[in-house]
Every structure is written in C-alpha cells, then in structure tokens.
Amino acid sequence: MPIKALTFDVFGTVVDWRSSIAREARAILGPKGHALDWPAFADRWRGLYQPAMEKVRSGERPFAILDDLHRENLLVLLNEHRIEALSTEEVDELNRAWRRLDPWPDVLDGLTRLKQRFILATLSNANIALLVNMAKRAGLPWDVILGAEVARAYKPAPEAYDRTAAALQCQPGECLMVAAHPADLRAAAGRGFRTAYVHRPAEFGPAHADRPWPADAFDFAVASFTELADRLDA
Amino acid sequence: MPIKALTFDVFGTVVDWRSSIAREARAILGPKGHALDWPAFADRWRGLYQPAMEKVRSGERPFAILDDLHRENLLVLLNEHRIEALSTEEVDELNRAWRRLDPWPDVLDGLTRLKQRFILATLSNANIALLVNMAKRAGLPWDVILGAEVARAYKPAPEAYDRTAAALQCQPGECLMVAAHPADLRAAAGRGFRTAYVHRPAEFGPAHADRPWPADAFDFAVASFTELADRLDA
Numbered sequence: 001m002p003i004k005a006l007t008f009d010v011f012g013t014v015v016d017w018r019s020s021i022a023r024e025a026r027a028i029l030g031p032k033g034h035a036l037d038w039p040a041f042a043d044r045w046r047g048l049y050q051p052a053m054e055k056v057r058s059g060e061r062p063f064a065i066l067d068d069l070h071r072e073n074l075l076v077l078l079n080e081h082r083i084e085a086l087s088t089e090e091v092d093e094l095n096r097a098w099r100r101l102d103p104w105p106d107v108l109d110g111l112t113r114l115k116q117r118f119i120l121a122t123l124s125n126a127n128i129a130l131l132v133n134m135a136k137r138a139g140l141p142w143d144v145i146l147g148a149e150v151a152r153a154y155k156p157a158p159e160a161y162d163r164t165a166a167a168l169q170c171q172p173g174e175c176l177m178v179a180a181h182p183a184d185l186r187a188a189a190g191r192g193f194r195t196a197y198v199h200r201p202a203e204f205g206p207a208h209a210d211r212p213w214p215a216d217a218f219d220f221a222v223a224s225f226t227e228l229a230d231r232l233d234a
Numbered sequence: 235m236p237i238k239a240l241t242f243d244v245f246g247t248v249v250d251w252r253s254s255i256a257r258e259a260r261a262i263l264g265p266k267g268h269a270l271d272w273p274a275f276a277d278r279w280r281g282l283y284q285p286a287m288e289k290v291r292s293g294e295r296p297f298a299i300l301d302d303l304h305r306e307n308l309l310v311l312l313n314e315h316r317i318e319a320l321s322t323e324e325v326d327e328l329n330r331a332w333r334r335l336d337p338w339p340d341v342l343d344g345l346t347r348l349k350q351r352f353i354l355a356t357l358s359n360a361n362i363a364l365l366v367n368m369a370k371r372a373g374l375p376w377d378v379i380l381g382a383e384v385a386r387a388y389k390p391a392p393e394a395y396d397r398t399a400a401a402l403q404c405q406p407g408e409c410l411m412v413a414a415h416p417a418d419l420r421a422a423a424g425r426g427f428r429t430a431y432v433h434r435p436a437e438f439g440p441a442h443a444d445r446p447w448p449a450d451a452f453d454f455a456v457a458s459f460t461e462l463a464d465r466l467d468a
Contacts (some may be wrong), residue, residue, distance in 0.1 A: 119366055169363035
C-alpha cells in the first residue's frame with residue numbers, strides 16, 4: 001500500500017518551541033524588568049500542556065482549543081513568577097508566541113521536497129489559527145491543516161488519528177505519521193498508521209542533547225526531514 | 235479594520251467545473267460507447283447539488299460530505315441516461331472528477347500574489363479530501379482548507395461563515411469572501427464578512443456568457459483574481 005499522506009506532529013518535530021518561546025518571553029517580559037531563566041520558563045509552560053489536554057481527553061472538561069489551554073497555563077505561570085502588571089493585550093501577545101516558533105534547519109528543504117510526492121498534513125494538538133499563522137511566518141508549505149481542532153480530540157486519543165485519516169480519505173496505512181516523540185508514533189501505529197521517527201536531540205535543551213534513539217521498530221528513523229525525503233525518494 | 239483572510243468559494247469562482255466535468259465524463263464514459271451532450275451532463279450533475287445540500291441544511295438528513303452527495307447524484311444521473319455497466323470503482327473514479335477541475339486562467343497568478351499579504355482559505359461546500367487533491371493537481375496555494383466539512387454546515391447557512399471566521403480567529407470584518415455568486419456574498423455579508431464579487435461569465439457555458447454583473451454594492455467587483463490583487467495592493 002503506497003504512502004499518500006505525511007501527517008506531522010509540529011511542536012518539537014517541525015519547530016523548536018523551547019528556544020523560540022524563551023526568546024519571545026524575554027522579548028516581551030524583559031523590557032518590563034523581569035529577569036527570568038527563560039528556557040526554564042519555556043519548559044514550565046510546556047510542562048503544563050499535557051495535564052491540561054488530559055482534562056479534555058479524560059472527559060473532565062469539554063474540548064477547548066490549544067490557544068485557550070496555553071493561555072490558562074500562562075496565567076498559572078505568570079502567577080508563579082508574581083508577574084502581575086500585564087494587560088489582557090500583553091497576555092494575548094505573549095500567548096501568541098506559540099505562533100512565532102522557528103523550524104529546525106532541515107525543515108523547509110525537507111518539506112519542499114516531500115510536498116512534490118505526498119500530501120503534507122499537520123496532525124498536531126495545536127488549533128487551526130495557531131498553525132496557519134505559524135506556517136505563514138515560517139514558510140511551512142502544508143497542504144492542509146488537520147489535528148485536534150478538526151478531530152475534536154487530542155493525541156494520543158485514537159480519534160485524533162482516525163478522524164485525520166478519514167478527512168484525507170486515506171486508509172491509515174496510506175498515512176505516515178512523522179514525529180519526534182515515540183508515544184505519538186506508538187499511538188499512530190496502534191491505529192494503523194505507518195511511522196517515521198525524527199531525532200530532535202535539541203528539543204529539550206542542552207542537558208538532554210545526548211538522549212538515546214528509541215528502541216522501537218518504527219518504519220523509518222531519521223535525523224532530519226531531508227533524510228526522510230531521501231528515504232522516501234522525494 | 236484591515237483584511238486578514240481571504241475566504242474563497244471554489245466551484246465556479248476558482249475552477250471551471252463545467253468544462254472540466256464535461257471533459258472527465260467524456261474521457262471515462264466515451265470509451266464505453268456513450269455519446270452524450272457532455273456539458274449538459276455536467277449541468278445536470280451540478281443541478282442536483284443544491285437540492286442535495288438543502289436536505290442537510292433543512293435538517294431532513296444529517297451532515298454528509300459533498301463527495302457522498304455527488305456520488306448519490308451521479309447514480310441518479312447514470313440512471314437517467316440508462317448507463318448501467320459501470321463498476322463501483324468506475325463510479326468512484328468518475329465521482330473523483332470533481333478533484334480534476336481546472337482553475338480559470340487568472341487564478342494561479344492572482345492567488346500567488348494575494349498569498350504574500352493575506353491568509354488564503356477555502357470556504358467551500360466541498361469536503362477536505364476533494365479540495366486537497368484538487369489543490370495538489372492544480373497548484374492552488376491555499377494556506378488552509380476550511381468550509382463545510384470543518385464547519386459541519388453548508389453555505390449559505392450562517393454557521394458556515396461564522397465557524398470559518400472563528401477557526402481563523404478573525405473578526406468577520408477581517409474576512410473577505412471571494413465568490414462569483416451573489417447569493418454566497420450576500421449571506422457572507424449578512425454575517426459581517428466583507429465581499430469581493432468575481433465575474434465568471436463562462437461558468438455556465440456560452441449560452442449565459444453575457445449575463446450581467448450584479449447590482450449589489452459589494453466591497454469589490456472584479457473580473458479576475460489578478461484584478462483583485464491589484465485592488466488589494468498585493
């Protein structure tokens with residue numbers, strides 16, 4: 001069964017959230033006199049992400065888009081740091097930092113090649129507006145923006161994968177899930193997707209740069225999107 | 235309030251469905267010995283489109299994607315022409331003719347220019363897979379595929395416009411609806427969208443080529459996407 005569509009995790013796989021969020025937070029909060037450990041600020045914000053989605057996945061709260069979860073988590077974070085003088089507009093602007101994440105160096109070349117042969121779809125937990133604005137700024141050439149907001153389900157819930165394949169009118173085995181996170185790939189494989197692991201050793205910062213490659217037998221395991229393009233003859 | 239997103243009707247506005255469907259039907263049915271009036275075949279297929287969607291809009295049936303409505307209508311059409319020897323695969327292949335529609339000559343130049351300044355979104359009654367595959371074949375540079383399948387509502391239902399603006403996180407007045415059909419534009423304006431009428435005199439064939447421009451006071455009224463790009467300084 002040939003691969004028709006590549007479905008991409010975005011945060012960490014396509015874009016470097018940690019250094020970009022650190023940069024954006026510093027740019028907005030630094031001039032206001034705050035001197036924080038900016039990478040740690042990014043890590044903490046990201047750390048609140050899974051627990052917030054888990055409340056949706058477990059049914060504890062109805063579906064809410066990631067922008068809203070990010071904003072709730074940002075208020076927690078600002079409170080932890082006793083940062084109280086921000087206006088609503090300033091909080092919104094900081095929350096939109098997630099739209100200003102830079103792609104890893106190999107991404108634009110790799111996607112441009114892969115786009116010639118395959119449908120390129122996001123399969124991200126981010127919402128549509130976040131992903132569209134990120135793509136416009138960074139030049140990411142998606143064919144279609146799919147994921148949690150369209151599926152009304154957060155990965156790794158099965159519905160996130162099932163409904164994305166259905167929207168593309170692809171069999172799960174015609175979809176290749178591309179992600180830097182083994183848990184995402186295992187969940188996709190459980191729904192019949194093929195899997196491509198991309199090693200992103202810098203995702204969690206220098207202290208984690210030597211973390212090992214996973215032992216899973218994914219269909220592909222590559223160090224970059226250009227290597228994936230090589231492997232897929234794109 | 236500046237325009238941020240252009241939302242496009244697709245059938246008739248972006249692509250020439252009539253001559254493309256006529257060509258595709260002839261290519262598939264002609265070799266099987268059928269000699270029909272192919273443009274009339276296209277007109278009849280298209281003519282069954284609004285009544286099928288009306289059953290969804292009225293609540294007579296639950297939401298179904300346009301591919302499914304098109305296929306049901308195709309079976310009606312084949313029955314009318316007493317074409318009975320097609321396999322399921324051949325019917326599916328003919329139904330996918332809607333993915334092989336050619337854009338009007340000004341479209342690629344116009345969209346390429348407009349994409350530099352604005353988010354380009356579909357706001358079509360077509361489903362996601364149809365629009366993605368059409369875009370891949372024709373080179374349509376959409377930033378995001380929105381419309382009936384994401385909104386779970388067919389134009390001109392208000393929800394189709396409201397939910398598209400919401401997905402983009404745009405105010406309705408930040409969205410410019412681009413369409414060749416006054417009824418679509420009037421419905422969009424009713425939800426607060428700005429409006430751009432594009433005159434497509436060839437949409438319904440030579441017999442209708444001299445139909446007049448509408449008298450409505452739309453925000454823009456242009457003869458091509460390149461003229462729209464001129465008007466929007468794109």
